[in-house]
Amino acid sequence: MAHILVIDDDAFFREFLCRLLAGEGHEVTRAASVAEADGQVLAAEFDLVFLDVRLPDGSGLDLLPRLRALPNEPEVVIITGAGDPDGAELAILSGAWDYIEKSASQEGLRLACLRALRFREKKQDALPVRRPGIIGASAAVERTLRQLGRAARSQANVLIVGETGVGKELYARAIHDNSSRAQAELVIVDCAGLQETIMASELFGHRRGAFTGASGDKPGLLARAHGGTLFLDEVSELSLDMQKGFLRLLESHTYRPLGENREIPVDFRLVCASNRELADMVAAATFRADLFYRIRAVTIAPPPLRDMAEDIHDIAEYHLTRICRCAKLPLPALSTDLIDLFCGYDWPGNVRELVHVLEALVAAAPLEPELFPSHLPRDVRVRFVRSRAARTAKPTQPPSRPAGPDPACLPYSLTADVPLNWDVYKHTAHAQVERVYLERLIGACQGDIRTAITVSGLSQSRLYGLLRKHGLGLRPSGPGAAGTQ
Ligand SMILES: Nc1ncnc2c1ncn2[C@@H]1O[C@H](COP(=O)(O)OP(=O)(O)OP(=O)(O)O)[C@@H](O)[C@H]1O
Numbered sequence: 001m002a003h004i005l006v007i008d009d010d011a012f013f014r015e016f017l018c019r020l021l022a023g024e025g026h027e028v029t030r031a032a033s034v035a036e037a038d039g040q041v042l043a044a045e046f047d048l049v050f051l052d053v054r055l056p057d058g059s060g061l062d063l064l065p066r067l068r069a070l071p072n073e074p075e076v077v078i079i080t081g082a083g084d085p086d087g088a089e090l091a092i093l094s095g096a097w098d099y100i101e102k103s104a105s106q107e108g109l110r111l112a113c114l115r116a117l118r119f120r121e122k123k124q125d126a127l128p129v130r131r132p133g134i135i136g137a138s139a140a141v142e143r144t145l146r147q148l149g150r151a152a153r154s155q156a157n158v159l160i161v162g163e164t165g166v167g168k169e170l171y172a173r174a175i176h177d178n179s180s181r182a183q184a185e186l187v188i189v190d191c192a193g194l195q196e197t198i199m200a201s202e203l204f205g206h207r208r209g210a211f212t213g214a215s216g217d218k219p220g221l222l223a224r225a226h227g228g229t230l231f232l233d234e235v236s237e238l239s240l241d242m243q244k245g246f247l248r249l250l251e252s253h254t255y256r257p258l259g260e261n262r263e264i265p266v267d268f269r270l271v272c273a274s275n276r277e278l279a280d281m282v283a284a285a286t287f288r289a290d291l292f293y294r295i296r297a298v299t300i301a302p303p304p305l306r307d308m309a310e311d312i313h314d315i316a317e318y319h320l321t322r323i324c325r326c327a328k329l330p331l332p333a334l335s336t337d338l339i340d341l342f343c344g345y346d347w348p349g350n351v352r353e354l355v356h357v358l359e360a361l362v363a364a365a366p367l368e369p370e371l372f373p374s375h376l377p378r379d380v381r382v383r384f385v386r387s388r389a390a391r392t393a394k395p396t397q398p399p400s401r402p403a404g405p406d407p408a409c410l411p412y413s414l415t416a417d418v419p420l421n422w423d424v425y426k427h428t429a430h431a432q433v434e435r436v437y438l439e440r441l442i443g444a445c446q447g448d449i450r451t452a453i454t455v456s457g458l459s460q461s462r463l464y465g466l467l468r469k470h471g472l473g474l475r476p477s478g479p480g481a482a483g484t485q
Pocket residue numbers: 133134135136162163164165166167168169170171273275315318351352355458459462
């Protein structure tokens with residue numbers, strides 16, 4: 001989706017073109033004069049401008065240098081009158097990308113737009129993308145970075161999806177760093193840890209005297225995000241009430257601090273991340289469809305680590321260097337055997353799991369000049385070997401029964417009680433798998449939250465979010481301590 005400005009005083013043609021472009025999924029803004037267009041380009045950024053040459057308060061050509069001087073340099077397509085023989089010359093001489101005649105067919109107009117946006121996409125893909133901390137040169141990483149560069153240069157809301165530990169937060173930071181908002185703040189909101197009762201004061205801030213103990217004005221997170229980027233991590237964890245509040249904020253771009261009696265305008269770009277399937281949540285009515293469509297103007301999916309085998313060595317070396325530098329230890333080499341083992345593993349916890357494994361390796365063999373599989377903690381090595389065995393066994397073992405879970409392994413309710421609506425069934429199954437998993441994890445880690453994070457590869461906030469969802473807790477560590485309700 002692109003943001004397009006149509007500048008034409010001919011109301012009939014302007015509305016026709018705007019409707020056509022909006023129908024293609026673009027966000028369209030209109031202007032009928034030079035003055036109006038000047039105001040619009042100050043208020044928002046555009047990817048493409050359709051510009052009529054003859055406007056009531058001047059020539060559209062006078063606008064061109066100002067359009068080209070804009071920070072994101074929109075493409076310009078000149079609109080000429082039907083049969084105007086100078087159209088092409090005018091476009092070339094003025095430095096516009098193309099021209100269209102008002103008499104062009106609907107298809108001709110659509111193609112002119114498509115060509116200009118494709119050209120822009122290619123031009124932008126060639127621009128360098130700053131990628132702090134994002135390692136990898138595989139096709140999957142390069143593709144994701146190209147998407148990131150395009151998204152960063154637009155003003156569109158971005159949804160980053162992917163398994164836990166694939167680097168969603170890292171990519172969100174890169175979007176901010178590569179955007180025109182990089183000088184302002186990136187404000188991160190962990191939705192899994194956001195308590196409904198204090199959400200309003202955290203986000204909106206308060207005025208002096210708003211409640212007992214409010215001895216001064218306190219700006220909220222939104223005030224900090226003004227001009228910058230607001231990153232909602234684990235957006236799937238927002239309650240329905242909180243979703244409603246965010247939707248209102250996104251629609252009005254205003255908010256009211258507690259104790260304030262007027263609305264304050266706020267300008268931020270929204271980036272959200274989720275490792276849950278939001279479309280499924282929309283189908284199950286646990287995530288608002290209108291919010292879903294608003295937050296995912298652009299979707300980016302960083303690849304899981306198992307799809308980036310050629311990058312594993314570089315990523316491991318990058319994090320090993322970082323870990324050893326922090327611990328003031330000499331940097332060991334990674335043996336070929338170890339890298340082979342890494343490449344044959346599934347990495348369900350992705351790069352975060354790799355980082356934890358490297359930390360464990362360094363702790364187990366801090367002064368070794370070269371690290372081998374034998375330096376791995378025993379439980380980690382067993383995990384690797386099992387994963388490799390399962391991978392090699394897969395193609396040779398014929399399925400002994402039709403694909404799908406063994407009904408005997410499912411809780412009774414899934415085989416008989418749950419209504420046969422697919423979404424309801426799938427969500428019940430998902431919740432039950434989560435529950436069984438958490439109970440096993442808590443038992444295996446004997447109630448130790450640190451171990452649970454390492455073993456599961458989940459972030460602390462995600463793990464706490466899941467425990468809270470299922471009413472589970474972690475008992476203080478101790479011999480034989482296991483999690484209970
Ligand atoms: N391509 C990469 N290169 C180097 N490090 C990476 C890469 N991708 C992820 N990481 C590292 O992996 C760890 C996890 O990254 P991050 O927290 O961004 O993941 P996430 O997808 O947001 O996880 P979660 O969904 O659990 O919150 C971080 O230490 C990050 O630096």
